Amino acid sequence: MDLSDLPSLIWAAFLVVVFFGGSIFVHELGHFLAARRRGLKVERFSIGFGPKIFSWHGKDGVEYRLSWLPLGGYVALPQLADMSAIEGESSADTAKLPPPSYSTKVIVFAAGAAFNILFAFLLGCIVWKIGEPSSSSLSSTTVAEVSDTLTTTDGRQVPSPASLAGLKPGDVILKIDGRPVHWFGDVVERLALSDGWTSDGQRETTFTIQRGEETLVLKIHPILSGTDKLRMVGFSPVSKMVIAAPEPGSAAAKAGLLKDDQIVGVNGVPVLTVYRFVETLKAMPPGPYTLDVLRKGKPQSIAMIRTGNTDTSPDLGLELQAGVVFTHPTPWEQIRRNTAKTFETLGKLINPRSDIGLSNMSSPIGIISNFYDLAKEGMPFVLWFTILINVNLAIFNLLPIPVLDGGHILFATIAKLRGRALPPTFVASTQSVFMLLLFSMMLYIGFFDVRRRVNQNRPDPAPAQTAPAHPADPAPAHP
Secondary structure: OOHHHHHHHHHHHHHHHHHHHHHHHHHHHHHHHHHHHOOOOOOEEEEEEEEEEEEEEOOOOOEEEEEEEEEEEEEEOOOOOOOHHHHOOOOOOHHHOOOOOHHHHHHHHHHHHHHHHHHHHHHHHHHHHHOEEEEOOOOOOEEEEEOOEEEOOOOOEEEOHHHHHOOOOOOEEEEEOOEEOOOHHHHHHHHHHOOOEOOOOOEOEEEEEEEOOEEEEEEEOOEEEOOOOEEEOOEEEOOOEEEOOOOOOOHHHHHOOOOOOEEEEEOOEEOOOHHHHHHHHHHOOOEEEEEEEEEOOEEEEEEEEEOOOOOOOOOOOOOEOOOEEEEOOOHHHHHHHHHHHHHHHHHHHHOOOOOOOHHHOOOHHHHHHHHHHHHHHOHHHHHHHHHHHHHHHHHHHOOOOOOOHHHHHHHHHHHHHHOOOOOHHHHHHHHHHHHHHHHHHHHHHHHHHHHHHHHOOOOOOOOOOOOOOOOOOOOOOOO
8 A cells, every 4th residue: 555545544534433433323312312301211322232342431320332343323221122132231220210101212212313314414405515426427328338248147148138129329318117317327226226027037127218319218128247136238328538637758748638638539439438448549559549539628639659569558647537526406305315215225125026135235344335435535425425324224223123213113102002011021032033133134235245345346348337336436547
């Protein structure tokens, strides 16, 4: 690692702690403040589960601790539920404490999710002002290239569904399964969440495209491809290639290339993706050629000399910009959009027609990894992702599953309807079983997060329909 990168890495790690840890803290703070407001005894406030890293007791008698397993946190409330198997033994004599009302239980258990939504709204106000980032290079839904073949998850090369369906370069994708798409990330997301099938058992996704003056509807039969086994059809979008700055003394600088020049072709032939640009240069024999660029919107032809052999792309000494464009959705729109996305994804998990499974979800490992990557991209990306995570936390925690806040509300509601409390042994054993299942699920998902992290920098062998996991640009290319 270059020591010059150390400050940015430290800053990225700091933002991970502040915003990921802060999201957990905000959730538990909601429980804590609601419990204090409703007069409940608070025994412990912990960020993380398991053995403590360190702790202290406040003047209010509450133990505040940081624990080793960063899978969430808890506020120990002995009057509400016996969670000793998860939170540790309680020293409080619950028999001497007044039983909380049903409304108190619901308010306290729902307060964590409410605080996550409030936190998301406040961050959304900042994003509304500064702008929500997305990739400028992938802002188009115009098809640049259609792959002849695509590799299935079992390693077979098959004709790409896009080529079989007649998708062509220049087609503009308007909708997928009737849902509008606005940038390439939308295309990948809608395709991954698609659950269409034909009567003979083939996956089917409907593309609405603009081709010249015509609006066409194509029925495409995706295949599962990539390590995540997602629906893919095999195409690349138009990618805007803008030069960041030629290196002093490099071939690019000597030829007269300038910062903000946009590369659009080689020898008069359009190149619409970084992959095609690099492959075109690699295939050229030594000798003169022209690089076609747009300079302040005007076409220019720059004379270049190809040196070396044709096994590698020439070292031009230029770097492409990681361009970002900003939109300004209202906080309500941000929360509405992320809420809809979360519910749709949860629905796909239980939909037998969908190809989305637990392996496509993110554990704390994946979330922290994404936070870390986005922190290096800039604060707007961190804020965008934090809003998404807080909406996810709010919805997930309100699911009626034992251990989660929604499960506590479910137990309280059942007790209210039956007129007496559920047996403590039943509640405790159910909580323990579901906590074990939750930890097992996190370990399972975490395995795929680690695998994604290992594979994320491996280049694709050919152009295909892929997109970044966040609206950031891919790493700058060095032809």
